[in-house]
Amino acid sequence: MFLRIDHVGIACHNLEEKIEFYESTFGLVVVSREVNEAQGVREAMLHVADGEGGTSYVQLLEPLSxxxxxxxxxxKRGEGVHHIGYGVADVSKAMAEIAAKGVRLIDERPRHGSMGASIAFLHPKDVGGVLTELVEAPRA
Ligand code: CMX
Ligand code: CO
Known part of the structure; x- marks a missing residue:
């Protein structure tokens, strides 16, 4: 069902400071910066690698409030890993397949994610404490 790890979402207090850390420590490059009001975040996507299943990123997240x-x-928990985003070919199809297995969907229908993606979240309480995101990248 999953094509790749699309991104790891990391919660932080100061986006600019964290970007500077990832750039200077790991040599990662920012490919997108956005404010997503509906998700309540200011965020940046940093490119990690391109593979057969698509591209993987680190997503740095600063809350809007x-x-x-x-x-x-x-x-509650402080800075650290907030969620894992998996790449899927068809987010609506993946949502239906996963819901049929008894995992609660946080989103009833796909929403707008970074860089034009369609996304949906699964409840962490049904995924062993891991907030899980499904990501369908826009068609090239
Ligand atoms: N990972 C694992 N567990 C989490 C979690 C996370 N990121 N966020 C919350 N939880 C746990 C809490 O620890 C809490 O557990 P306990 O009851 O055992 O303490 C429980 O879930 C409820 O948490 P809460 O603080 O009361 O928060 P809410 O129920 O209001 O919201 C959640 C939790 C997951 C439904 C909400 O964070 C959500 O809808 N997330 C999806 C949207 C999102 O995260 N957007 C930002 C990223 C956007 C992007 O990636 O583009
Ligand atoms: Co995400």
Whole structure:
């Protein structure tokens, strides 16, 4: 069902500081910066590698306010890995297949993600404590 790890989402207090760290420490390059009001984040995608299944990124996330998903996470757990995003060919199809196995979907239908992707989240309580995102990249 999964084509690749599309991205690892990392929660942080200061996006610019964290970008600088990833650039200077790992040599990663920012390929996109966005504010996603619906998701409550200011974010950056940093390119990691291109593979047969597509491209993998690190997604750095700074909350727009304390009441957002990432804001609440930071208050409870502090900075660190927030979610894993898996690449899929068809997000609606993957959602239906996964829901049929009894895993709760957070999103009833796909939403807008980074760089034009269609995304949907699965509830961490049904995935062993891991917030899981499905990502369908836009057609080239
Ligand atoms: N990973 C694992 N567990 C998490 C979690 C995370 N990222 N975020 C919350 N939880 C856990 C909490 O620890 C809590 O568990 P306990 O009850 O055992 O303490 C439980 O889930 C409920 O957490 P909460 O703080 O009360 O928060 P909510 O229920 O209001 O929201 C969630 C949790 C997952 C439904 C919400 O964060 C959500 O809808 N996330 C999806 C959207 C999102 O994260 N957007 C930002 C990223 C955007 C992008 O990638 O593009
Ligand atoms: Co994500």
């Amino acid at each position: 304390p009441e957002t998903a990432v804001g609440k996470f930071l208050a």
